[in-house]
Amino acid sequence: MGKFPVRRPFAALLIALATALALVTPVFPAMAAPGDPIAAAAQVEPAVVRINTEIDYQGAYGNGAGFVLDPNGQVLTNFHVVSGADRITASVGGRSYPAELVGYNRRRDIAVLQLIGAYGLPVAPIGNSAQLTAGEPVVALGNANGTNGPLTREIGTITAFGRTVNAEDSLTGSKDQLEGLLEFAAPVVAGDSGGPLVNGAGQVVGITTAASVNFRFGPGGEGFAIPIDDAMPIANQIRARTPSAEVHVGPPVLLGVGVRSAQRGPGVQIADVLRGGPADRAGLSPGDVLTVLDGTPLDTATTLTYVLDRHYPGDVIDLTWIDRGGLERTGKATLTP
Template sequence: MRILPMRRWLATLLTALVTVLALVAPVNPAASSAAPGDPLAAAGLVEPAVARIDTEVHYQNAVGTGTGIVLDPGGQVLTNFHVVAGADRITVSVVGRAFPAELVGYDRRRDVAVLRLIGAGGLPVAPIGDSAALVEGEPVVAIGNAQGSNAPLTHEVGTVTGFGRTVTAEDTLTGSKDELTGLFEFAAPVIAGDSGGPVVNGAGQVVGVTTAASVNFRMGPGGKGFAIPINDAMGIANQIRSGAASDSIHIGPPVLLGVGVRTAPAEGPGVLVADVLRGGPAEQAGLMSGDMLTTLDGTPLNSATDLTYVLDRHYPGDVIDLTWIDGSGQQRTGKVALTPL
């Protein structure tokens, strides 16, 4: 996802891929179920069901681009959560038709989200493959929106190079970190804007969702990408589509506390409040820039990541307790009624 400018309001976005750790890769079957053939021709079977995603963040006049995969004719689209996180407006285009979109739900820790295109019908649906059948060396093509929604889709050809990868992504502004596990690696020069797009096998089936691409992500020589296996992504997406919330799956848009935070540089609990949204819940509770937010809903905050996970458990209208230390060093408490983002 490409974001201009860099600065974002909430500590929820994955903006820089900083570490890639290879875990023990499972031994896969010796042969794939995908039929051999021209990779680009196979990708052409999926391209009509590729969604171009454009986002806007109004308070900062920021825009972003990403990619999605159409799951049903009525307009449900699979993408990465980081493609749409923090967006006030989402517009999705499929085969030249543009629709406003809303967030059905998301799993932040697995970077999966499902959108609903308002007013859509009769859309082409992506053929879904079996990521468990992938093998090392198998050719794949990543389709994406890296050049922007008014330009041709990108088609990055490569090969599968590994399984069971873990990516650590960090928000360089806030210090919020998330680990994405169980990814497969492929040698193809995917770039920002390809996030959320399909990785296609030789049979013209979606076998993965490109992820971990961000504004600061720079590929090495030859390029490489990381994808959520489609079996994993569809399991999460189908739970979201059924409306089944859980500890990790949030149904509907995120809630708004109204603070921009950074992990505290000094030892001790708490996150540093860098910004407070005027008129937002946090300002109404008395929080100010420079305060140290130490507890949210009874959970001690040791990092910006802790704050996002606590908020993901809540829905608009929930009233939660806050504890913070103000600029004079005094501990204060208050309550906030959370609002939709």
């Protein structure tokens, strides 16, 4: 099972993969496409959600996609599509709704949104990803053209199963490994993340989550998708608002730091501190090294994000850090949403 390094920006709407992915050869020869894949995808298009995000801290805007799970506006998408967003808006069938994050699983890059005021929406037909075969035609529907443009329809074939990619958040420095992905030959681009991967029967069989953005796509580009059989149990747990070690219900909490792994010794180095945020009020400054969070020794930025995912707004956590003068200091931070 191959592993591919990838760097993911903080507000990234697509996971970037190494350029070598374009050279991946299908595991089996492609089979003839039965029927019209665009006609099959048309059965899902009414349930595709265009997602737009705003991040105040970075002054950033982004777009991605999702699809409707419930007529009353529950939507499945990638967590990285909405990660860090201060405002989320979504549109279905030309109508726009404010959206809130119901919950997420960071490790699996799954999130569920609730469209405020939505009702009577068309629901995406869900298929069975376990029945997919190499060479089977698929279509990735996405929002790369933006809310005012037509949906992207990237046609391709399944090329491999059980793929693994490594994603990095360039602001926090956290790294996540996504496993068990479908690989498909289709030129997906930024904005397609979170959108449905549709089979020839007009059913959702995956969630587009990764593609290479290190080169200009042409025919034969490679994309990656979370199998729908893996995504739906996580989505249903989030919809039931049942938290666990990996599922966080509600928006993420804010510590208010950008970090990178410490160059020497344990801990993570503070690269940036959000003015007025919990870390700032606790006394942390850029250049400090955060060594312990909530009793957990920090070895990587990934450990920091996983510790924070166990907490909710209003929680008070203990911090231990080494300041720029080399002195060990302690403090407390009250987490905010």
